Amino acid sequence: MIPSWLVIGSVTLLVTLGGILFRPRDLKWAVQLERPNWLTFEPFIPVIWTVVFTCGAVSAYIVWEQNPGSLKTWLLMGLYLLLEIVTVCYTSVTLRVRSLTVGTIIGVTGVILSVLLTLTVLPISGWAAVLLLPYVIWSPIGSYTTWEMIRLNPSAE
Template sequence: MLAPLSILAVMALVATLLNPGREDFAWFLRLRRPAWLSFEGLIPFIWIAIYACFYGSALLSWRASGSWPLMLGYLVLLLLVQSYTLLICRTRSLRNGTVVGFAGWVWGLALTIAVGPVSAPGWLLLVPYLLWSPVGTLVTWQMQRLNR
């Protein structure tokens, strides 16, 4: 019972600490988006699903291996993912978001490869992030061009 609560507590703490303030986020919301981004209202729900997958993957990996290095890998991925919006908002630079988004995808791929031999379900639960992350990075890259 300790592992599920600990993983959840760490995720909630990181999400809380790396959340931009209202004023910063309001700036981000005022930026122009690509015309093809018609599903923006679904993005928060997509991220909730991805975070649930992170949680399930980390829990399954922990139960299968008890590996602290893997848990550190999940923490680094969470820090990269959660810092994306905060970094964009604080620096007012979409380029920083593109870089962090790409770095998160590379780290996520490495973590997925590391989790593969330990937990097949854990590996599969990281795939939604690997599929979604390039979409977010592409949106950010295109937003750079629209918001010079």
């Protein structure tokens, strides 16, 4: 039998890699956008998301191990997966449709899902909930940044 940590880690990695599916011309559009002056941490965003996804995967592992295979646990794994899919769709969909408004909507959806997941997981495991806090903290920052960029790039709304 394959260990649960390996399955959860592999799914996390595969979904994350799926998020880099975008066309070079879409990336060119994003590079040309104006950014807020306070966005000095942009080079660290890939590292930040790596930490966020790793913490999310460990959180999912902890939840799985509390009651492996139960319907409730499977539903929670579905919610973890949905949150990750929404998160990785942010970049590819925003670039594909060239709309910061769409990016903001996807980002806010991720914020809502992360808060719901954290609150749902809290009674099961405090540590699993704590490991979701990087997402709960970082996701609103990314969503706010995208929203702020709409003001700076009205043609990219």
